[in-house]
Amino acid sequence: MLKKHQYxxxxxxxxxAVIYWAERIFSNNTPESNTxxxxxxxxxxNNHSIKGYPVPEAMTFAGEKVPLDRMDVRERLxxxxxxxxxxxxxxxxxxxxAQRWLPLLDSILAANDIPTxxxxxxxxxxxxxxxxxxxxxxxxxxxxxxxxxxxxxxVNKQIDQRYDPIRSTEAAxxxxxxAYKKFGNWTVVAAAYNMGMSGAASVIENQRATSYYxxxxxxxPSRYVFRILALKNMLENPETFGFVVDEAYSPERMENxxxxxxxxxxxxxxxxxxxNYYQLKRLNPWIRAYDMRVKSGQKFEVKIPARK
Numbered sequence: 001m002l003k004k005h006q007y008x009x010x011x012x013x014x015x016x017a018v019i020y021w022a023e024r025i026f027s028n029n030t031p032e033s034n035t036x037x038x039x040x041x042x043x044x045x046n047n048h049s050i051k052g053y054p055v056p057e058a059m060t061f062a063g064e065k066v067p068l069d070r071m072d073v074r075e076r077l078x079x080x081x082x083x084x085x086x087x088x089x090x091x092x093x094x095x096x097x098a099q100r101w102l103p104l105l106d107s108i109l110a111a112n113d114i115p116t117x118x119x120x121x122x123x124x125x126x127x128x129x130x131x132x133x134x135x136x137x138x139x140x141x142x143x144x145x146x147x148x149x150x151x152x153x154x155v156n157k158q159i160d161q162r163y164d165p166i167r168s169t170e171a172a173x174x175x176x177x178x179a180y181k182k183f184g185n186w187t188v189v190a191a192a193y194n195m196g197m198s199g200a201a202s203v204i205e206n207q208r209a210t211s212y213y214x215x216x217x218x219x220x221p222s223r224y225v226f227r228i229l230a231l232k233n234m235l236e237n238p239e240t241f242g243f244v245v246d247e248a249y250s251p252e253r254m255e256n257x258x259x260x261x262x263x264x265x266x267x268x269x270x271x272x273x274x275x276n277y278y279q280l281k282r283l284n285p286w287i288r289a290y291d292m293r294v295k296s297g298q299k300f301e302v303k304i305p306a307r308k
Contacts, residue, residue, distance in 0.1 A: 052078075053085045053241055056233055062115035062186035066213075066229060073213050080223060080230035085241050090127070091234060092243060097128040098235050099248035101140075105169055112173045115186055120232040121193060122172070124224070130163055130285050138162040141172040151175060158292045159300075163285040187212040187225060195221040253306035254283060260299050263292040275304050 055078045059066040068074050085091060105119040122128065125142040137144050139162040145155050151171040153161040161167040172193075179189040179197055183204075191212050192200035199221075209215045212225055234241055263269050266287060270280045281287055283303040294300065 053081050055081055059229060059233065060117075061190070061225065061229060061232070062117045064185070064187050067211075070213070076223070076226050077229055080226040081233065084227065084230045085234055088243075091241070092245060094123060094127060094231070095235065095238055095243055095245045096248045098123070099245075100251050101128045101165065102235075104165065104251070105140075108166065108169045108173065112170075112177070114173055114176050117186075117228075117232060118172075118176060118190070120228045120235070121190055122169070123231050123235070124228045139168045140165055141168050143168060143171060147171075147175070156288075158289040159286060160288050161286050163288075167286070185212070190225050190228060191215070191217075191221055194224040252283070254303045255306050257302045257304060258299060259292075259302050260294060262294045266290055266292070269302075270304075273304050274307055279305055 055068070055074060057068065059068060059077075066073065066077070068077065102119050102123075105122060106116045109116050109118055122140045126140050128140060130139055131142075132138050133142055135144070138148075138160065141162075143151075143153070143162045145162075148155050148162050148168075148171060151174045153167060153171050155162060161171075175193065176189055179192045180186065182197060183189055183192065183200065188200060188204070188211075195203075195217065200215075203209060203215050203217060207214075207216055215222075234243075238245070257273065266280055267277050267290065270276050277290075280302070283305070292300075
């Protein structure tokens with residue numbers, strides 16, 4: 001049975017409920033309600049459109065004509081133009097790096113009678129960065145260890161010249177020369193850089209192909225040359241894509257020191273030459289340890305920041 005104070009509490013609860021619901025009912029029926037009306041949200045169609053980038057009407061690679069009058073070739077290039085140019089952040093970085101590195105690659109290629117369009121192969125391979133692929137290819141030119149040793153680069157725990165932009169470019173030059181001697185066509189040479197000389201030769205023989213554009217290959221090599229062409233087009237014509245670079249990466253001012261004896265500690269070497277290990281490694285990424293053994297007859301060019 002309920003006690004007196006319990007009856008009192010029940011009465012309060014019931015009375016409060018009645019008053020609450022009465023106010024709700026009457027307030028909803030009065031014309032001047034304090035409840036704000038639910039706003040109506042009007043959604044307008046967005047008229048912004050995204051347009052694709054144009055495909056050039058004519059192009060060459062290493063002096064060889066790209067057959068853009070063929071629908072299939074034009075479509076394959078179109079794919080790479082859109083895929084690479086719409087990656088805006090990467091495109092801006094490439095344009096900035098190009099100012100620092102492409103003139104250097106240009107000069108090495110030209111001095112060795114290699115068409116300078118091959119500098120765009122390095123852009124396609126690495127984005128002009130010291131990257132390592134899942135297959136352990138290294139550097140600007142993405143050179144495997146066995147290939148590096150075949151073309152005279154030193155690769156060990158202390159030294160890896162695949163990271164040296166100059167030495168690795170010189171090694172790539174030797175590969176390109178050998179490939180051109182085999183195929184006699186620079187576009188096929190570019191494809192062979194990706195799929196290997198034996199791979200390219202096998203496709204040509206089995207398919208009786210006379211042109212890269214008629215070779216049936218797996219997806220990566222079949223897109224490879226077109227990616228190079230798309231990057232060439234973008235880097236040579238940034239205004240066509242609306243890219244504006246206010247501050248490019250200019251070549252750094254450096255000094256060269258010839259090292260012909262072993263280095264016991266690169267920290268000491270850096271301090272002796274007015275710099276530090278960080279700057280030394282940054283300018284000489286081929287240095288892979290804190291010391292370096294130099295054999296008789298060996299000579300290494302070490303770069304340091306230019307001193308005033």
